[in-house]
Amino acid sequence: MAGKKVKAVALMSGGLDSTLAVKLVEQQGIEVVGVNFKTPFFGPSKAKAAAERLGVELIVLDITGDHMEIVKHPKHGYGRFMNPCIDCHAYMVRRAGEVMREVGASFIITGEVLGERPKSQNPQALKIVERDSGYEGHILRPLSAKLLEPTIPEKEGVVDREKLLDIQGRSRKRQFELAKEVGITEYPSPAGGCLLTDPVFSGRLRQLFKEKPDADEGDVELQKVGRHFEGEDGSFIVVGRNEAENDRLLALAGEGDLLLEAKDIPGPVTLLRGTSSQNELRAAAALTARYGKARSLERVEVWRWRAGEEAREIEAVDYPPEAYTIEGHESAIPLVKPRKPGP
Numbered sequence: 001m002a003g004k005k006v007k008a009v010a011l012m013s014g015g016l017d018s019t020l021a022v023k024l025v026e027q028q029g030i031e032v033v034g035v036n037f038k039t040p041f042f043g044p045s046k047a048k049a050a051a052e053r054l055g056v057e058l059i060v061l062d063i064t065g066d067h068m069e070i071v072k073h074p075k076h077g078y079g080r081f082m083n084p085c086i087d088c089h090a091y092m093v094r095r096a097g098e099v100m101r102e103v104g105a106s107f108i109i110t111g112e113v114l115g116e117r118p119k120s121q122n123p124q125a126l127k128i129v130e131r132d133s134g135y136e137g138h139i140l141r142p143l144s145a146k147l148l149e150p151t152i153p154e155k156e157g158v159v160d161r162e163k164l165l166d167i168q169g170r171s172r173k174r175q176f177e178l179a180k181e182v183g184i185t186e187y188p189s190p191a192g193g194c195l196l197t198d199p200v201f202s203g204r205l206r207q208l209f210k211e212k213p214d215a216d217e218g219d220v221e222l223q224k225v226g227r228h229f230e231g232e233d234g235s236f237i238v239v240g241r242n243e244a245e246n247d248r249l250l251a252l253a254g255e256g257d258l259l260l261e262a263k264d265i266p267g268p269v270t271l272l273r274g275t276s277s278q279n280e281l282r283a284a285a286a287l288t289a290r291y292g293k294a295r296s297l298e299r300v301e302v303w304r305w306r307a308g309e310e311a312r313e314i315e316a317v318d319y320p321p322e323a324y325t326i327e328g329h330e331s332a333i334p335l336v337k338p339r340k341p342g343p
């Protein structure tokens, strides 16, 4: 190894743990290249900010297609919500392993801490990740390394095991102390970042997969937007909650979808998918009136058009939108009810 700088590839989430893992390895004179991923469920913004602060190169891989399959059919099941953390992590390590080979690095580092997340960071889960990733022995977890079997870079003396740590458990006290020691002052809170751990989004996603097992990225994107309702015939109605969501709905509408918007009155864009029945059209028009400035009027005219087509028609909501009042979570709009997330 003399004369050649050792390189490692780091799975960087942008959180404190992975930032500290990078620091610990860099302190041993090892060059680090970061890897992060993009899917409909999470993106690289935190990792990009952390990489910039650390002055580390970051490679971002779009793994949408593969990751969607993992979320639909996780070999090791889900965590508390729709988060298939063990499968997801093993996949990420495998992709980091490919980067390792490409950039001539010798090993992979992660910010995992033994026992910090009881389901996905217990000794057995860490072993499964190693085995499933195909990079057994090459995955160094600097924060807990002294509690784990020595990895190949430790055995070969590329990394000094003595300078690694033995952190375990959910308390983050030692990480905060270490952050101070090494001068890390900026880091995001550990929560958030992955929509698959969000209870509301997870419920929507579960329902989507139940109804449409071949759901694609566009279907998933729609789950992130608006208020959701279900027509009596199973049709799906999404009502935008602000201008950004209205624009998003216009962009996500696909062939066959109907769009609605109140005529000359500010309010939501509504997307209706899966029906052309008169009842559902009226219900979607009523929702469009109900959630806009038109709600207090006695008669509201609502534009209706097919996505991608110019022709528009008027749907009149003939009785006061108060008649459609939604109390609590119960919808009084005839023939439509709030869409219940899957159990």
Ligand code: SF4
Binding pocket: 042, 083, 084, 085, 086, 088, 089, 194, 195, 196, 197
């Ligand atoms: S929290 Fe989300 S991104 Fe992280 S391992 Fe679990 S599923 Fe993957």
